[in-house]
Each structure stands twice: as structure tokens, then as C-alpha cells.
Amino acid sequence: MTNLVRIHKIQLSSLTNVYRVMRLTTRGRYAVTALLDIALQPAERTITLAEIANRQTISVAYLEQLFAKLKRHGLVASVRGANGGYHLAKSADQITMLEIIEAVNETVDATRCDHKGNCQNGAMCLTHDLWQDLSLHIADYLAKISLADLICRENVQTVAIRQKSVNLDSAFLSATGI
Structure with missing residues (x-):
């Protein structure tokens, strides 16, 4: 040789x-994906883990583990009750990818x-x-x-529109029994 x-x-x-x-393990990837999912929703809404799980095909149990860490690091806040769920604890332009990845013990x-x-x-x-x-x-x-930087990307917007459309179709099929 x-x-x-x-x-x-x-x-x-x-x-x-x-x-x-x-x-990166799924921990870092899913944490970024989940927070981006929340950032793409209307700011006044709280988002349930079930909604994120449905849109992003991540198990609710896994999201629960991630969100405990994300909450502990001040990246998300939770609201209890009938309209409960999560929202960003800071604005999307103040949350960086590095913060998210480090919050879930990723390196x-x-x-x-x-x-x-x-x-x-x-x-x-x-x-x-x-x-x-x-x-x-x-x-x-x-x-x-930042999350805000990702939101501005055309591909992110395209995927978000597709996911919203798929979820609306699923909701319609469930409601009509088809």
C-alpha cells in the first residue's frame, strides 16, 4: 500500500x-424541532406536547423529558389547566440553537x-x-x-404550512368519521 x-x-x-x-442525538434535534414548532405558532397560544408530538412525530413521553429540562433552563414556560400547555419563556430572537442544545445536555x-x-x-x-x-x-x-432566524427561512415556512395542512386534513377526517 x-x-x-x-x-x-x-x-x-x-x-x-x-x-x-x-x-447530535435525538435529544438535541428534537429539542430544537419542538421549540421551533412552538415559535411558529401564534404567540398568544399555549401549545400542548400532544400537538407538537402530532406535528413532529415525536413521542409525548420523550417531549415530557425534554421540556422538563427546557423549562428548568428558562427556555419555555408552562400553563396549567384546560387551556394549558407551553410557550416560549423568551422571544424567539433571544433563544439560540446553542442554548437549546446545551439545555438538554447535548454537546x-x-x-x-x-x-x-x-x-x-x-x-x-x-x-x-x-x-x-x-x-x-x-x-x-x-x-x-436564533429561533427567529430559523422562522425566516423559506424551507421552514414551507414545511410548517405542509404540517398545518396535514393536521387540518387529519382533524377533518376524524370529525367526519371518514
């Missing part, structure tokens, strides 16, 4: 490992050592600074994107 092929295989293997380390760390510098037999590896810098860039990027 030539050195170039060997280096290429090592680089590909490293990139695959970085992808695995940096991949954007690209290092294998949680920034400790001990990933190679207790010592720093050759590429530690590269992956740490990448992590910082990702965190900086996520800190600059």
Missing part, C-alpha cells in the same frame, strides 16, 4: 470518527476526550487542537442562530 493511500485511509477513518463524535464537542487533552493514553493527541477549534466554531455558529 502506498503512503498516499495509507494517509487517505487514515484521514477517511478520522473523518468518520469525527462524524460519530459530533453527531457539540468534536474531540474524543471532552476537551481534556487525554485521548491518547492519557496525553493529548496530535490533532486535539484542530478538533477543539472545530468545536468552538460550531458552538459559535449555533450561538449566532
Whole structure:
């Protein structure tokens, strides 16, 4: 095997490992999705977890776990009673993706050592600074994107309209017994 092929295989293997380390779990993805769902609804409405679950195909039980953390971090507030549910605790332009992800104990760390510098037999590896810098860039990027920024995106609006239409169709079919 030539050195170039060997280096290429090592680089590909490293990139695959970085992808695995940096991949957000459903916890982070669902938390962002659920808060974006709320942000897309009229501000005066409280939104139930069942409504979010229905629109986003996320289980209510999982949303309950996420919303306990989101509430604890001051991102959502709850209202009890017949018209109860959740609403954003701050305006959509004040809630960043990084806040949401961190609120549910998610990380954007690209290092294998949680920034400790001990990933190679207790010592720093050759590429530690590269992956740490990448992590910082990702965190900086996520800190600059708010829910309001996402709401303005054309694709988000298109999907929201489709989801609303599907939910109205489902409600009509249920009400008419079809």
C-alpha cells in the first residue's frame, strides 16, 4: 500500500470518527424541532406536547423529558389547566440553537476526550487542537442562530404550512368519521 493511500485511509477513518463524535442525538434535534414548532405558532397560544408530538412525530413521553429540562433552563414556560400547555419563556430572537442544545445536555464537542487533552493514553493527541477549534466554531455558529432566524427561512415556512395542512386534513377526517 502506498503512503498516499495509507494517509487517505487514515484521514477517511478520522473523518468518520469525527462524524460519530459530533453527531447530535435525538435529544438535541428534537429539542430544537419542538421549540421551533412552538415559535411558529401564534404567540398568544399555549401549545400542548400532544400537538407538537402530532406535528413532529415525536413521542409525548420523550417531549415530557425534554421540556422538563427546557423549562428548568428558562427556555419555555408552562400553563396549567384546560387551556394549558407551553410557550416560549423568551422571544424567539433571544433563544439560540446553542442554548437549546446545551439545555438538554447535548454537546457539540468534536474531540474524543471532552476537551481534556487525554485521548491518547492519557496525553493529548496530535490533532486535539484542530478538533477543539472545530468545536468552538460550531458552538459559535449555533450561538449566532436564533429561533427567529430559523422562522425566516423559506424551507421552514414551507414545511410548517405542509404540517398545518396535514393536521387540518387529519382533524377533518376524524370529525367526519371518514
